[in-house]
Amino acid sequence: MSIKVNTLSKRYGAQWAVNAISFSVSPGEIVGFLGPNGAGKSTTMKILAGFIPQTAGDVTMCGLDLKEHSLEIRKKVGYLPENNPLYLDMYVAEFLLFSAELAGVKNTRTALEKAIELTQIVDERKKKIGQLSKGYRQRVGLAHALIHDPSILILDEPSSGLDPNQAIEMRSVIKQLGTEKTILLSTHIMQEVEAMCGRVIILDQGKIIADDTLIGLKKTAKGQSLEDIFRNLTNHVGSI
């Protein structure tokens, strides 16, 4: 198993953002993380990326325990945070070289070339990140996440704010990456899930309410669209 999460919980103050969730992701799988805002998707991803620790539960990644081998695991994980924060005053190549060096990459130049080619930002390498459009910034963020050739990618809303063309390009890049890496991505766009993910995990109020393959989900929902399934599972207003 690439990622194995066992009764993972996270509490902020009195509120449980993530409440005893368990799931696992096999190598080479692209898993979509779905759920309304505030369901605990980003919190879970932040824990997996090693940014914040869990309150309870265990996470094993690449066979290592996250609590004990945090630094070791971070070498194997690439993370694109929500809203894609970047150093706006740095140049693209400068930033990615810095990022590679931080990740402990030996040959940073080669890693840079590979990453910018994969994310198609070769022509932007000498531009300042602050000058780039949102779509290109997102690619820089993705290049940052994969510059050290991680075996696991955690992408928090990789296509948010992109125009349809950029979103489709982003999807094709991710799909291409998925052939050799384990990817966990969150999104609100249902077509994206259908286009990329083999499996879907739906979170709501810190709990997993569905964990199935796309085909399996549709079968149990008797042919409903993914959007309808999502609405039925997570729309609390309608049920009152």
Add this chain to the structure above:
Amino acid sequence: MWAVFKKEIRSFLGSFIAYIVMGVFLLITGLFIWVIEGTNVMDIGLANMQVLFNIAPYILIFLVSAITMRSLSEEKRLGTIEILSTRPVSDFSILMGKYLAALGLIVFTLLPTLFYYYTISTLADPLQGTDIGATWSSYFGLILLAASYASIGLFASALSDNQIVSLVVSMVLCFFWYGILGLLGDIKALDTIGKSLGWFGLDFHYKSISRGVFDTRDLLYFLGFIASFIGASKLVFESRKW
């Protein structure tokens, strides 16, 4: 750690503030040494740099705070802290990279003041009549003082995601540890309490080193001071994990 160090230096030198801050520092110290009546070297008539070492601690409060204010607060404001601390580097290395970068920049700003030393030493009668030992030990004291300020600045920067808040907090804390405690130590009425409060201040140890008396207790005080504030910064920086 060195990746962070290099990035900090580069981004600071790439910003306009860097040159303003450094320029202002050199301008003010230059004015005091050469121009302002009553404090300039000609008026005092002594070929030494005492003026610089007397006013530099106060100007450094501003200089150092301005250098350190953005180091952590900007990361928090932009959210880049998330891409930085999810890389395989420990929080301590990130902090040390940032701290050492600030310290490097401060030393770099102090370097041009060596020209003042050169000029003054050629003015001395007899030539080379300046007290070399006292000058070097004063520089050493000044760097230790600046290093202490930088640790305060790092701590202040960890507290807030607003640079200006960090700047003000850092300046107030530096002024307290240097100025206020130093003043308390001088108040006769406070007697031993005042003296022991003064001992906790930076001024007491800075003056002691500047005098040219090399006492390991002073050195230990500075190292302990810096370590405490870096430790406090680490605590605040990691508060996201609580």
